[in-house]
Amino acid sequence: PRYPPPAPTPTVPKTRRHHFDRRDKWQEGIASVAWSETAGQEDSRGDEWTLGMQCGPSNNVQRQVQLPMPAGAAYILSKRAQGRTAWCSRHKVAHESCACCWQHGVWNEKTALTRQSITMRVYDEDW
Numbered sequence: 001p002r003y004p005p006p007a008p009t010p011t012v013p014k015t016r017r018h019h020f021d022r023r024d025k026w027q028e029g030i031a032s033v034a035w036s037e038t039a040g041q042e043d044s045r046g047d048e049w050t051l052g053m054q055c056g057p058s059n060n061v062q063r064q065v066q067l068p069m070p071a072g073a074a075y076i077l078s079k080r081a082q083g084r085t086a087w088c089s090r091h092k093v094a095h096e097s098c099a100c101c102w103q104h105g106v107w108n109e110k111t112a113l114t115r116q117s118i119t120m121r122v123y124d125e126d127w
Contacts, residue, residue, distance in 0.1 A: 018054040018103035020083040024093040027122040030082055033074040034106060036113035045071035049108035049115050053081065057097035077104060 021030060036046020051069050056062035069075070079087045083101040092098045108115050 018052060018058065018105040020095055020097075020101070020103055021121065022094055023083050023088065023096070023101075024085040025124060025127045026082075026084070027124045028078050028082070028084065028086075030077045030119060030121050031074060032076075032106075032117055032119040033072065034069070034115050034117035035071045036108070036111065037116055038113060040071060040111065040113065043071050046115075047071060047108055047111040047113050049106060051075055052105040052107070053102050054105070055102045056099040060099065062099055077102075 034049055036049075038046065040047035048071065049069050051067045053065045053067070054061055055064070078084075080100065081102045081104070083103060085091055085093050087101065088098055089100040090098045092101070097103075106115065106117070
């Protein structure tokens, strides 16, 4: 017998938060794929989510882009989009902000479904 899917888990409203992954800890490239915890209204992989990109610190955003992504979509960040120290004009490390590199954030404000994801990075052995 087929049972109905579980009801969506209510979640606290998500805030939009852009961030760097630790800038000096990972080698080139971050790959991530995301989906919802249960089937969405129109897609069995879940609901659409947003990849937000922001250049510059939160108090002085230079450029901003928001990309709607279907559930199950993947993205890859590298170079300035990843915010690596090697590509930063000011050679910022850790989670220090600058105006030349991009930060990223992922959210799905239009749904109560929790976004699940897998992110792959390559550890820098010299860190």
